[in-house]
Every structure is written in structure tokens, then in C-alpha cells.
Amino acid sequence: LLLKESRELERNPMASKGSPLHGPQVRLIEQAHRLFAETKEHVFESKASEEHAKLLRSQHELEVSTKQAIFVGSSVSDTIKTCIAMGNERAALKVKSEFKVPDKRWYWLKSCALATVGNWDALEKF
């Protein structure tokens, strides 16, 4: 029952996706995170929803600082790619450390993003 309840909550926030107000969405996901945390079987789900909320927050910050509404709703990897493609490696590194992205994935993302924007000089140096 608990699982069902938290699952419901997992679903609901998505209904508000795309709206400029992400506050309620983040709050719902955090609530789901707490519900998952109440049982032992759902440690993974609990952590994932915690990260999800965190991601949405930092994406929101990124949108404010870059003044471009292209982050919210994309995955962690895509967020990193977008940052690098925009030439903002510092922001990308911040996301990397925040979400403990393994180096392997980081290298793939970085080279892929640099190749997409055709930044061959940076790719060479890297």
C-alpha cells in the first residue's frame, strides 16, 4: 500500500510538468522520497527521487542564471551535455560532482557534446 501511495505521488508531479511553477512538483517528489524511505525495500527508489528533486532544483537555477528555459525536464546526462555545449564547463563540473557522475560517463558526455557543437580545438586539448 505504501508503495502504491508513493507511486501515485511519483506520477502526480509529472502532471505539472512544463508549467513555470516547479515548486509543487519538487515538493511532491520530496514527499515520495520520504514515503519510499519509510520501508527498507525501497532504498533505491528513495534515493532516486531525492536526486530527482535535487536535479530539478539545480536545473531551475541553471535556467535562471543562463536565462534559457532548456534544462528542466532533461536527464542528468543531458544537462551536463547542454552545459558543455554552451561552453559552461564549470556548471557541468558542478552537476558532475553533485550527482557523483562516474568519470567514464563524464568522458563520453564531454567528447560527445564537444563534437556536436564542433568545438574541435577543445576536443583536441581534452
Place this chain on the structure above:
Amino acid sequence: MAQIPNLDNAPLNLAALREQSQKDLLNILKSIRGKKCVVIDPKLAGTLSLILQTSLLKEYGAELRLLSAEPLQTECAKILYLVRSELKFMKLIASQIKNDEPKGLQREFFLYFVPRRTVACEKILEEEKVHQKLTLGEYPLYLVPLDEDVICFELDHSLQECLIEGDTSSVWHVAKAIHKLEFAFGVIPNVRAKGVASTKAAELLNSMQQEDPVNMDDMGTPEINTVILLDREVDLVTPMCSQLTYEGLLDEMLQINNGSVEVDATIMGAQQDGKKVKVPLNSSDKLYKEIRDLNFEVVVQVLRQKATSIQQDYAEVKSTNTQSVSELKDFVKRLHSLPEIARHVHLAQHLQSFTGKPSFHARLDIEQTILEVQNFEICFEYIEEMIHKQEPIENVLRLLVLLSLTNAGLPKKNFDYLRREILHSYGFEHMPLLYNLEKAGLFKRQESRSNWIGITRALQLIVDVNDTANPSDISYIFSGYAPLSIRLVQHAVRSGWRSIEELLKLLPGPHLDLKRGSSAINSSLDVHQGLGLQQSIDRVGHRSLVLVVFIGGVTFAEIAALRFLSAQEGMGYDFLVATTKVVNGNTILRPIITNSKEVMI
């Protein structure tokens, strides 16, 4: 060439079945007088194209529309909805009817459910308050012949419903369809089933026979000797492997729908850009019948041979001036096969653009390594890299599911790591997807030791293939792996379940062996001896017919394996395949992926 397959060579009189469905449909049309607009759901449109030519509908004064969310545009005063009994269609119909109300149009509405009405659907119509305006009926279309040896129940979501949603209505449908077959061809005396859904279907079949018996006295010998029912759940490994037969590859790369593929006209050598053409693929095409089940490597060789031999003939005709008319006739006859050859050369060329890539071979290597449960680390890292490269999620999941199935799950550490990597790479919205895959047992945490190696040894699933051109075993189909499902069928026809009872216990779901018919009317679970080879050729001198039913879908590769088996010497059986749907790894996973997302929105 027609898309409707020619059924003249079918081991069973399937043409009669199709005619019956045709007649039923036309009778419904006739029962509604005057001009009418027939609205069908998109999936059903494909199905109906296997039953009759759409031009025939016009002769009956019907114009055809596809059901959509838009309001219906038609002049007709009579509207006939012909839809599968799905809840979402009811809502669409209700909104279309309501849309008419303010216009003050006087229209008559008819709704025919395919194949039967359900309480849930009628409930929705009542709730939407359109129940009174509709005349309800049923169009009992339970099965459609896909080809001369393949029947389809057209149940797209059967596997997903059984494994994830716990909805077993498709099992009833399957039992009903088999029961209908029995009305036409006699009670099937031997029933073997493996898997939860299959045993349930077998039991349902029995109770249907009790409630609504097929009269056995005026039927003579039943035309189908044995029915083998298998759950897809019993063997999920096979569909996750890349199919290597010509037909299998066509399905993997281009997706075969209702016996045809749709490709860009340019691929088929035409000039127009951007246009799609439909290429029918069934055994009415002699060449296709010959090459569909061959390993793709061999197909290319065969096509080359055919082309050069015609070229030689042509050169001969040109050089010698003294040919008789009969020689010329022969030559012209051979030229007739030219368009067929051209068609398949185009398709094969297109396929080669995929199979020629190194990534394709790398993938096959990994699949083989996973099947042999050899080097977990290599497989794990390969998949990890795929996720990191953000390759299409269905490709990733297919390998991941394969790895999970052969290892009875992944160790907790790897499991959690990969799940996290997937969520990070593809987005947190995939959480319900991971949950559903776990629930279906497709991708899970390791809890017990895997018995996959034991199964592969006992059933000889991994076989070295030396000669793909002249195979001696079904393993040629996957270049070295014999599908588990078909090995089970092999054992079932040879000696029944008894000889492999221990093994069956290792696979999911119960098994069942039944004898029915006049000799054992009060047939319960009495176990009996296998058919034995001497019985396999029955009194009339026919080869006996085995109906193999796959609940949850079958791949073209497995159908190919069964055709290969019945063509073997000393095999006294013809196989007729029946399935809820023809699937491959992607078509199994894709609906799970999209459905899991829909739930979120």
C-alpha cells in the same frame, strides 16, 4: 501483388476460416441498409486487410474511416463503428456521438465489438450516456491467418497484460479461438501446456468443451492431432536475441506488419523521393518462401546465384539463333521471376547496410557471450558503455534483459549501479519502467543461482554451427543458439513432457499433459505416453498436424525453426503456429517503455 496471403497450401483449411470471417463482416454490412460510414480503429484496419480487399466494402455502400479523436466528417446517416473492445475507443466514440447532438443531425449509430462485448466497455458507454443511441453487436473475429502456416490472434498487449498488469483476458481469448478451431476441425486429442497462462488456457478449453461441446460423432478423425501451448514467459531469452534469418532481420530492421513492410520507395529502386511503398511478404511469393527462413548470409548468396543464372540464360538466348519455341518459352517463364528477384535484392541490399556495420557484429558477439554466461565483466561493461553513450533505450534494455535472464538477475551492486546510470542518462521519468521490468521478471536483482547453464546443457541450446548453408539443426537460426522454446516443442512432440519433467520444473510456470476426446471423455490429468513415431502418420496417410500456440508472442526466427523441423526427414509432423502476436525484442519492450511513461503523465 496482393497482401492477402494465398492459403492453398495450408496444412489446414484456413481459407474456409477466412471466408467465414469475410462473410460475417459482409453480413453485418448488409444488415444495415443504405449508405453507411464504417469507422474502424487503426489496428483493426491492418487486420482486416488480411481478410478482404477494402474495395469490397465500397460495393456494399460503405465508406471507410479510421477512428480518431477528431469529429467525424461524413454525409452518411448511418454510422457503423467496428472496434476492438478497448476502453479508450469507447471514449472516442462517445465524444463523436455527443459532437453530433447540437447539430440536430438524425443519425443512426451501430457499434460492433471485435471480437466480443465486454462489461467494462458497456459501462463506459452508459457513463457517457450514449448507450441508448447505439445498437450493439459483435463481430467474432478471434483469429486471422497470417500465412499458410501462421495464425494470429491479434492480441497486441497479451504479454504485458499477463506479466505486469495481471490481466488475463487474453488467455480466455486464446482458449476461445482454439475452441472455434475445434468446431471446424474436430476436438484436438492431445493437449500439452507449459506456463501459467498456457495451463490456464488448456483448462479453459476443457471447460468450454463441457459447456458447449463439439459434436465428435459427425466429425471423423480430428484434423489437428496435438496442441502445444507455451507461455512467452517460459522463454523470454529467445526474443531478446537478434534474429538472423532473412524474415527475422526484416522484422528487426523494418518491422513487418500484417505480412508486409513499409519502406522508402528509393530503397526499392524507384525514383520518387520520400514516398513509402508497401512490400507484401508472404508465401504467395515463391522466392520469398524459399529464402525467408534462411540465415541472412546464405540469402545473399542465393540471390546472387539466381541473378547470374538468369544473366547466363540471357546471354545464351542472344548468342544462339536457333532456339525452338519451347526453349524460348522456358526462358520467358524464368524471366517472370525477375521482379521477385529484384524486389529481394533491393531489400537484402538495404538490410546489408545495417548488418555490414561493425557495431552489428559487436552486438552479436556480446549476445553470444551473454548466452554462454562466460564473461560477466565484459558484458556488464559493454552495456554500461551503451548507457553512457545514451544509445536508444530499447537497445540497451534488450541486452540488459538478456543478461538479467541468463544470470537470474544481477548482483545487487551492479543492479543498483546500472539502474542509477539509466535514470541519469535517460531521465528520472523512467523509474516506473524499471519497476515494471522488475515486476515482469525481465530485469531484477539476483536472489538465487542461475540455472540457465543447466538448461542450455540439458537441451543443447548452444551448438557450434559449421555450415549455415546446409544446416542440420535449428541452431543455424541464431548462428549457434537453438531457441529454448523450440527445443521444448521438439521434446513435446517426440515424447511428451514426461521425459523432461525435471527440466520443466526449472522453467517458470506449471505444466500439463491432457488427453481428450472420445477415448477419454472424463479426461482429467492422466499422464500418457508420447505420440511415438509409429503413430505420427495416421490412417489416412497424412502427416499429423501439431498446433503450436505461443501466448505472449512468437518471433519469425522461431517460426522458421518450426518450418525447418517439419521439413526434416523422419519428422512426421506439420506445424501450424498460432500466436497472440508476432514479436521481436524491440516490439516486446517498446510498449512497456511507452506505457510506463504514459502512467506518469
